[in-house]
Amino acid sequence: MPAYRAPLRDMHFVFDEVLDAYATLQTLPSQREFGNDLGGAILEEAAKLAENVLAPLNASGDQQGCQYDPQTKAVKVPDGFRSAYQQFAQGGWTALACEPEFGGQGLPHVLNMMVEEMVCSANLSLGMYPGLTHGAINALTAHGTRAQQEQYLPKLISGEWTGTMCLTEPQCGTDLGLIRTRALPNADGSYAISGTKIWITGGEHDLADNILHLVLAKLPDAPNSVKGISLFLVPKFLACGTRNGAFCGGLEHKMGIKGSATCVMNFEGAQGWLIGEPNKGMSCMFTMMNSARLMVGMQGLGIAENAYQISLGFARERLQGRALSGPKMADKPADSIMVHPDVRRNLLRQKVMIEGCRALAYFTGLQMDVAHQHQDPEVRERADDLLQLLTPVVKSFLTDEGFNCANDGLQVLGGSGYTQDWGIEQLVRDSRITRIYEGTNGIQALDLVGRKLGLGGGRAVRSYFALIEGWLQAHPHAPHGTALAQAFKQLQQATLWIVTQGMQDPEQAGAAATPYLRLFALVSLAWFWARMAAVAQQQLAAGSSETAFYSAKVKSADFYMSRVLTESSGLLAEVTAGKASLMAFSDEEFAA
Ligand SMILES: Cc1cc2nc3c(=O)[nH]c(=O)nc-3n(C[C@H](O)[C@H](O)[C@H](O)COP(=O)(O)OP(=O)(O)OC[C@H]3O[C@@H](n4cnc5c(N)ncnc54)[C@H](O)[C@@H]3O)c2cc1C
Numbered sequence: 001m002p003a004y005r006a007p008l009r010d011m012h013f014v015f016d017e018v019l020d021a022y023a024t025l026q027t028l029p030s031q032r033e034f035g036n037d038l039g040g041a042i043l044e045e046a047a048k049l050a051e052n053v054l055a056p057l058n059a060s061g062d063q064q065g066c067q068y069d070p071q072t073k074a075v076k077v078p079d080g081f082r083s084a085y086q087q088f089a090q091g092g093w094t095a096l097a098c099e100p101e102f103g104g105q106g107l108p109h110v111l112n113m114m115v116e117e118m119v120c121s122a123n124l125s126l127g128m129y130p131g132l133t134h135g136a137i138n139a140l141t142a143h144g145t146r147a148q149q150e151q152y153l154p155k156l157i158s159g160e161w162t163g164t165m166c167l168t169e170p171q172c173g174t175d176l177g178l179i180r181t182r183a184l185p186n187a188d189g190s191y192a193i194s195g196t197k198i199w200i201t202g203g204e205h206d207l208a209d210n211i212l213h214l215v216l217a218k219l220p221d222a223p224n225s226v227k228g229i230s231l232f233l234v235p236k237f238l239a240c241g242t243r244n245g246a247f248c249g250g251l252e253h254k255m256g257i258k259g260s261a262t263c264v265m266n267f268e269g270a271q272g273w274l275i276g277e278p279n280k281g282m283s284c285m286f287t288m289m290n291s292a293r294l295m296v297g298m299q300g301l302g303i304a305e306n307a308y309q310i311s312l313g314f315a316r317e318r319l320q321g322r323a324l325s326g327p328k329m330a331d332k333p334a335d336s337i338m339v340h341p342d343v344r345r346n347l348l349r350q351k352v353m354i355e356g357c358r359a360l361a362y363f364t365g366l367q368m369d370v371a372h373q374h375q376d377p378e379v380r381e382r383a384d385d386l387l388q389l390l391t392p393v394v395k396s397f398l399t400d401e402g403f404n405c406a407n408d409g410l411q412v413l414g415g416s417g418y419t420q421d422w423g424i425e426q427l428v429r430d431s432r433i434t435r436i437y438e439g440t441n442g443i444q445a446l447d448l449v450g451r452k453l454g455l456g457g458g459r460a461v462r463s464y465f466a467l468i469e470g471w472l473q474a475h476p477h478a479p480h481g482t483a484l485a486q487a488f489k490q491l492q493q494a495t496l497w498i499v500t501q502g503m504q505d506p507e508q509a510g511a512a513a514t515p516y517l518r519l520f521a522l523v524s525l526a527w528f529w530a531r532m533a534a535v536a537q538q539q540l541a542a543g544s545s546e547t548a549f550y551s552a553k554v555k556s557a558d559f560y561m562s563r564v565l566t567e568s569s570g571l572l573a574e575v576t577a578g579k580a581s582l583m584a585f586s587d588e589e590f591a592a
Contacts, residue, residue: 002313006047061259089159110365120302125259136163203263204248256429300402307409356525445513533557
């Protein structure tokens with residue numbers, strides 16, 4: 001199996017050359033000094049950690065999984081994870097984009113996303129523990145009291161403690177209004193939390209000294225809906241050192257990410273403290289979920305990159321059959337499978353999806369930094385609009401394509417892919433969950449059509465479309481401009497259809513949501529491919545010595561426009577077909 005190598009060259013291409021990200025970041029007060037010397041050094045160190053510390057534990061972590069001891073209710077993570085996690089925390093990787101006031105390094109969020117991509121390529125299961133902690137840090141930073149922040153943030157940011165998100169219960173996943181976990185007020189202002197949560201990532205483990213659970217629960221007089229949910233902070237160990245009543249009741253047996261402890265958590269009158277206002281838990285949780293959704297998108301991208309590297313390595317070595325145009329390796333018993341058009345199609349689909357998704361993700365991550373820190377409120381608002389609009393697209397499309405790339409990659413390996421020897425079947429299994437948690441991809445599509453298209457009365461989508469239009473106008477002779485312009489027109493037609501039909505009948509919007517999100521993503525990638533090809537052409541024209549790198553970009557854009565973006569016509573047809581053929585079925589007819 002080829003060892004994972006972080007795609008630093010491509011990361012720099014997108015970040016430095018296409019997005020000119022350093023220039024944007026240097027407009028922010030706290031990032032004035034952040035240049036490519038520092039950014040490049042951090043990425044190189046992260047690459048070493050991913051390649052040398054995290055990746056070697058990926059297969060063994062999958063084979064060994066986590067162990068639960070019913071006597072002590074303790075969970076043991078796979079061998080090597082604890083030491084690797086400690087290196088991760090001690091290296092300051094948990095603190096990268098956190099507030100300096102509480103021990104963070106205050107570096108850009110987009111840089112953290114780039115690191116996350118490498119971590120998830122190398123070892124998704126291990127990356128889940130600090131990943132969930134990051135969500136808890138965000139929620140406390142945004143909604144905790146000063147005292148809560150001072151008490152908990154330094155330990156979470158340093159990685160000495162980890163965090164969880166406890167939402168799901170046996171009877172409720174997507175519909176959190178059905179939560180049954182209760183919070184009864186104690187005399188001292190704290191609460192007694194009781195209930196059962198399931199599928200809690202990192203609910204129990206032996207990586208860190210303490211675990212801070214963020215738990216959704218209902219107060220006694222709360223409305224019986226999502227408007228009656230509050231958010232509580234429930235530490236495994238209380239400040240006095242006493243063990244709190246939050247225990248792991250068992251581990252889930254699951255398809256993938258076996259090194260990540262997915263726990264049943266029983267809260268038995270556990271002492272907890274309210275975060276934010278009573279009954280406003282959902283909006284606090286959304287703070288956590290929005291950045292978590294982008295991070296899950298990076299999980300998809302990370303897995304896709306690793307799958308591509310494995311399948312490309314295999315295809316180069318595997319000799320089978322002869323090229324249709326005549327032998328290419330006449331001295332060998334057969335040609336490498338790289339000569340076969342269908343194998344090339346599989347590899348190139350992965351390559352263009354990965355590199356296009358990388359550009360979309362970093363562009364979106366950059367908006368997060370601008371939205372948080374720019375001094376001009378109008379610039380902040382515009383960036384926040386883009387961030388909100390693109391978050392469900394990044395979560396959903398990158399995880400769909402993460403799984404598709406792993407699956408296509410496995411196909412390149414044939415039977416070898418189905419065995420455990422090459423590690424790609426693990427990537428197929430590991431990537432599947434990313435389309436489900438943090439809100440299923442179906443729910444992301446509903447978020448895009450139901451909430452984000454209407455954001456600011458359509459301001460967010462108008463501002464995004466204006467960027468694409470502006471680019472097309474500024475590059476009237478761009479070779480990929482025509483294909484982009486055609487698909488962009490289809491996206492505009494689909495948007496208009498949803499806005500008009502969905503206003504009258506929400507089921508129409510619901511029926512169109514998933515194909516619409518895919519169309520939106522494909523056109524976004526077309527925009528980035530057109531931009532990447534334009535930059536590459538400039539470099540080639542200027543006589544760059546990296547000929548293969550830049551010519552591959554131009555050819556990748558050709559491939560994307562002529563063989564991937566063509567899906568847009570079918571998606572527009574599916575969007576505008578409306579709900580009729582979906583909703584016409586009766587229950588009996590489904591089973592007929
Ligand atoms: C490995 C793993 C780790 C997890 N980690 C955590 C964690 O750390 N914390 C946590 O709280 N949870 C966690 N979860 C739970 C996860 O977030 C949920 O599985 C997810 O939110 C979906 O909920 P559900 O599985 O109950 O599906 P359901 O809500 O039952 O949905 C089933 C299907 O119906 C669709 N659907 C449901 N409602 C609607 C609707 N209104 N409109 C359209 N379609 C709809 C969904 O898209 C889905 O396809 C984890 C799950 C797994 C498997």
